[in-house]
Amino acid sequence: MSVRILTGGAAREAVERVVPQLVADKVASGITGLDPDLWGEAAVEESSKRLGWTEAVATSRPLVAEITALREDLRAKGVDHIVLGGMGGSSLAPEVITRTAGVALTVLDSTDPGQVLSALQDRLERSALVVSSKSGSTVETDSQRRVYEKAFADAGIDPRERIIVVTDPGSPLDSSAREAGYRVFNADPNVGGRFSALTAFGLVPSGLAGADIAELLDEAESELVYLAVDQDDNPGLILGAALAGASPLKDKTGIVADGTHIVGFADWAEQLVAESTGKEGKGLLPVVLGLDAPELSDVPEDLQVVRLVDEATLSRNSEHLAAGEIVMSGTLGELILVWEYAIAVAGRLLGINPFDQPDVESAKIAARGLLDARPEPTPPAFTEGGIEVRGTDDVLSGVTDLRAAVQALLAQVGPTGYVAIQAYVNRLALPRLEETRNIVAAEVHRPVTFGWGPRFLHSTGQYHKGGPAVGVFLQITADAPEDLEIPDRPFTFGQLIQAQATGDATVLADHGRPVLRLNLTSDAATTALFDALNPRA
Structure with missing residues (x-):
């Protein structure tokens, strides 16, 4: 061991x-033996079809040769840049696998138009796109696939030679991808997304990028005997x-x-x-x-x-x-x-079912409703330093300046609470926003999380709504300098990410969570944001 x-x-x-x-x-032998009763009667239905990850090493072995052969075929054709369009479990495992292996993988887990454009403009002639979605209906992944299909076609490249799909058998994406002539890898449907690191979702993009996925499986296999006993x-x-x-x-x-x-x-x-x-x-x-x-x-x-x-x-x-x-x-x-x-x-x-995610869908539904109805944006309570300020009444009541709004939000962090900073922006253009985490943590003396939107909706988003009601939420959005159309969709990437942010804020507010939303409208707004967050500035 x-x-x-x-x-x-x-x-x-x-x-x-x-x-x-x-x-x-x-318990250990029960998990390995696929016993669905370990988490109580209410969890049996879900757990009975979500324990396949314990067998992932064995079921994934045959994939290694297929992935390696495809990688060699792509490289022989001059394709050596792998882009992954995926969210949550479809992107987080390949990211840690390839970063640890020291091989390059462009992870496109954003709907920010600037970030999507950056990926599209990076070595398109040498790129292949892995479209990764368990359900096959993820709006982010579907949008990424559509824009790459058009980009390849416009460049005179047959998308069928450059797009690889990873999905569950029988999903909507499985059917449509096969009809379109794409190479499809099916994953084990008895594995939930967040447990899928050692399935096709983790292995296909990582292996195509150059990671030694056989060694990864060997490492996992060496631990199985100790985990089962x-x-x-x-x-x-x-x-x-x-x-x-x-x-x-x-x-x-x-x-x-x-x-x-x-x-x-x-x-x-x-x-x-x-x-x-x-x-x-x-x-x-x-x-x-x-x-x-x-x-x-x-x-x-x-x-x-x-x-x-x-x-x-x-x-x-x-x-x-x-x-x-x-x-x-x-x-x-x-x-x-x-x-x-x-x-x-x-x-x-x-005393909970670890295999369901009952609150993840709420933000997706709210975002879809906003995209369908397309209401006018809610006017900001006020604007300062290029930042439009919106929020729940418990945060903005009687507040007239930016620093006071931030302090009003942080004042609601209780002795067992936490702050969640959610940045729905182009993280390639605004990487400094991650620094806000330490600044806020030093101020409130409580745990602070930082998530890039919309990717965190597929991870910590569940905890925000379903976990203990002790969080306060600082949402940061930004006006996109350039928008990007989504082929055959009535909305753009810019409209999509704004709808996702607004939908999430709405659901949080409906759950009684304090929310402060700061929309950056200019380059100078970033400086104003840091000044407002740092009381010693």
């Missing part, structure tokens, strides 16, 4: 108290107990990379944790932390820190264990499976 987990404080106490009961209840040193049971077994529960999970060779693991784990556990007013809020995060020097009592390290440094973390942290090491394939088992275990401990 090369995954090693050390625990301290409340996490260690939880492991010592909870793991023996999990062993006695045969009901014994006290099972790493899935240990991590699940450490995350969800503390009493009182530490329901914020801070994940920090501290010397690990794996790049971007916390971003993948964020969806797995949030979408699996955030429902019925319960859940674990994943918080992606850098080494300079204020939460690490001023640790909230309800934050459980998980530190990812290399094995060589694992034993030199006594100060972190003394602080009650979880410290773990392993290869990427091993950690993917360990975290999947652990979150299944956490769902049992929390």
Whole structure:
């Protein structure tokens, strides 16, 4: 077993108290044996068709040769730039796999017109597009496919030679893609999106980009024997107990990379944790932390820190264990499976079904309604520094300036609360917005999450609506300098991303969550935003 987990404080106490009961209840062998009864009667219908991820290593093996052959064929034709059009589980796993492998993959998980244009204008003549959608009806992925089809055709390139589809068998996309003559890879329908890292969704784009996917499966397979056995040193049971077994529960999970060779693991784990556990007013809020995060020097009592390290440094973390942290090491394939088992275990401990996502669809429905009706935008409460300010009444009542609006929102963060910053912008043009996370965290002394929209709607969006009602929401949008038509659709990318932001804000408000929406209308607005967020500026 090369995954090693050390625990301290409340996490260690939880492991010592909870793991023996999990062993006695045969939870590990039950998960491996596809037992749908582990999460209660209400979860049986969903869990009975969502445990295929435990068999992903075996079922995915035949894909390796097919993917490798296709990669070689594409490269022989001069196609060496892979673009992935996918959202949530379809994009987050390939992103961490390729970044860790050090191979290039353009991940297009945005509907911002500037970001889509940047991808289209990057080596189109050498590009292939992987269209990845489990349901086959994801509006973002459908829009990306349409615009690439047109771009290829306009460039005199046959889209059938450049578009590869990954979807569930029998989905609308499966049928239409085969009719159009595209190469189709079918994934296991018994695996949910956030558990699909070791299926076709994770492997096809990663393998085409050049990652060693056979080695990834080897890594995962080496851990399977330890995860399947009901014994006290099972790493899935240990991590699940450490995350969800503390009493009182530490329901914020801070994940920090501290010397690990794996790049971007916390971003993948964020969806797995949030979408699996955030429902019925319960859940674990994943918080992606850098080494300079204020939460690490001023640790909230309800934050459980998980530190990812290399094995060589694992034993030199006594100060972190003394602080009650979880410290773990392993290869990427091993950690993917360990975290999947652990979150299944956490769902049992929390008393929820870890395999459904009942609140994800609400924001999608609201966005579709706005695209169909196309109402006039709600006038801003006021505009300052090139920023249009909108928000819920509990935030903007009596407020007349930008800094006061920000302070009114942050004042609503309670002793168990958190702040979610949601940036529906072109992240290639505005990467500095991620800096807002640390600024706000230092101000509120509470956990702060940061998500690029609309991609977070497919991950932490579930937790925002279904988890504990203790979050406050800072939404950042921007006027696009240039819009982009979506072929054969009555709306543009610019209209789509604005509808997604507005729809999400509306659903959050309907759930009683405080929302402040700041729309940036000029380049100078970014400076005004940072000034408003930083009271010491």
